[in-house]
Amino acid sequence: MKVLLIGSGGREHALAWKIATSPMLEKLYAAPGNPGIARHAECVALSEKDHGAVVEFCRGQAIDLVVVGPEAPLVAGLADELIEAGIAVFGPTAEAARLEGSKGFTKDLCSRYGIPTAAYARFADAVHAKDYVRNVGAPIVVKADGLAAGKGVVIAMSEDEAYAAIDDCFSGLFGASGAEVVIEEFLEGEEASFFCLCDGKIALPFGTAQDHKRVGEGDTGLNTGGMGAYSPAPVMTEAMVERCMREIIEPTLKGMAEMGAPFTGVLYAGLMITPDGPSLIEYNVRFGDPECQVLMPRLKDDLLALMKGAADGQLAHMSARWREEAALTVVLAAEGYPAAPKKGSAINGIEAAGEEGVEIFHAGTALRDGVFVANGGRVLNVTGLGANVTAAREAAYRAVDRIDWPQGFCRRDIGWRAVKREAAGV
Template sequence: MAIDVLLIGSGGREHALAWKIAQSPELGTLYAAPGNPGIATVATLVELDPADHAGVVDFAKAKGIGLVVVGPEGPLVAGLADPLRAAGIPVFGPSAGASRLEGSKGFTKDLCTLKDIPTAAYGRFGEAEAAKDYLRQRGAPIVVKADGLAAGKGVTVAMTLDEALGAVEACFAGETALGSEVVIEDYLEGPEASLFCLCDGQEALVFGTAEDHKRAHDGDEGPNTGGMGAYSPAVALTPELVETAMARIVRPTLEGMREAGTPFAGILYAGLMITREGPKLIEYNVRFGDPECQTLMLRLKSDLLPILLAVAKGDLSGLAPEWRDEAAVCVVVAAEGYPGAYRRGTEIRHLPADEAGAVVFHAGTRREGERLLADGGRVLGVTALGADVAAAVASAYRLVGAVDWPESFFRSDIGHRAIGAAAS
């Protein structure tokens, strides 16, 4: 029997999920709310506000939806999955209680302490002066994080004490305040990598690795962003390191969440630093990464829909996802000025057509008649497969070069660490 699916979200991650779900022979109708012009090529867009939980539940009931896939972190932290589950509707995405792993960095750090999970030493502060005193004691480099969701922009890796003090002030002061609490962490050194795990509340199954590029500009310079590109698999995560991370980080986390009465079911995304002492947890996300998801979806050989359903129904037994041998690379094309002030509504005059093993995912676009307009900071995710990272990079940048959008910018060095490692 065909399964009707409702996908929540409108970004590049959701376009990648929609693109992959749409290939399933088990799919009936794919709906997306609110979606974007790219998602509209493979799904029926519906006018639903994800913040209107009752409206989402009513729609799912009326349409006989067999699975709701919640893409972004905002609706998950706000608890959208809870009323859906209460109504008996299978949902891919954790409960509000389990989503605290992303919604509160302080909660996650305290869980790490409780379960002896390797992570950076830290302090939690509810007011600026105490945080500044701690900074003066610890010195720099040091990391300052707003406790709540900040769309990838609430983290400052401060190389000087003055920069760290300024980051604390920005978290607490003025209209741009990012929250009522900050977490201050010791600076960790080593390559970063992302580990993705499917979780059913009890067990975890590795579901790919990737490396994101957070800084806005080439050479890992400039401010942190939501991600300017990614490649998969991550060269820094060997099979041995993956198993170490599962044993010391992921499985103790699932145990701790069960003990807290909020078992985690969904995709758990562990941001890791590979230090001399082994993998350490930087942070958790409770959804697919963006742009990491784009690379994972191109590399996944298996049908995604039964995998999402198995997680939603709380039973991973028998799942064995198959992956392509190729590497995948995603290059984000962003609006000039991002992650600071940028213009909306500039015209994207031309996009290259998708090819076998190469897709232009929409992340922040909208239609105005026949015109395609930029409607966000990160606007496109140009993603390609290749025999190795260097080949995937070449394919992705060839397509980037065919994008006609003068008011854009992108990094020209996505995948540089993997290419450098392969050459050494």
């Protein structure tokens, strides 16, 4: 098979690394890719925004499958144009991608199909949104309705924080994504990420993880795209997975099909495991980043075969097997992230770090005169494997400590909740 992978981040590097091991693969292209992805694929100068150019490239190179990594091109309808051109794609249509593209759409779907989620209200202006906060009180959650690169959600512990978040949305901070606001009940519990491969009718459970969104240790500071993750998520027991499938995933697939927008690709459910059971926080329509970087090293089976099965509607007779080991990834970010990351600083020691038996996925690097330099906010993902999360964390941080990058930083407590459980023998 000839495959085109769309994207340039750590998630796409992990996907490229795994796809490259498939015996089905003839040639892997990546658009635009990054220096890490270039080790596994031929990087091509295609913009994900130029759908016509992507279609023409696929025709010219006889591409058998397009794998779309990030959410923006899916919400913008790239999959629709590929499908119309007769090109198989792993990823949902624009109609189905509304599950991530509009938080309000997803909340309404939950309401219609009885899917457990936090109580909510939708607003198109600041005055009514603030009135709602005043009546309900804090803590409360304020979300920009559309895509905001993981930064459009504020967990407001006071009403003043909520008012400020509302003003940010309606002031244009998130562009058109903030034209509507969803305000939700604050839920208590433990967060987890649950992934399923979907072919429009069938949902195949595809692993669990937990990530760390806050930039600071102890889960403090600003929300980010994710400072680290580990897999599997201890809170996602076999019984909990079965319950999530029954109460959340299967009704979602049924609802989307009934709406005429069957979901194919990967469905990523962000969950809150409350004392009463699982509750859907939000859906994403692509692999998580950095969760993908801990799922791929644990996957035993051929990812490419599974993706093609999802695209072709053939998941009914497929399964996914996982290594017993835990995986943990630490994100190395550029100074100033997430507000104003500084680009251009040199990064040394990546090869030496790799000698620790870890996988290092590039998220925001560039090559300058043969030297890796920072070219984004989240720059590297260092992923270790171990008998448990504690061992995986030790492996990851041993490698992190061999990377020479004074202008970079990371959290030193990734996996703290699982490590605490393991120390207590839970």
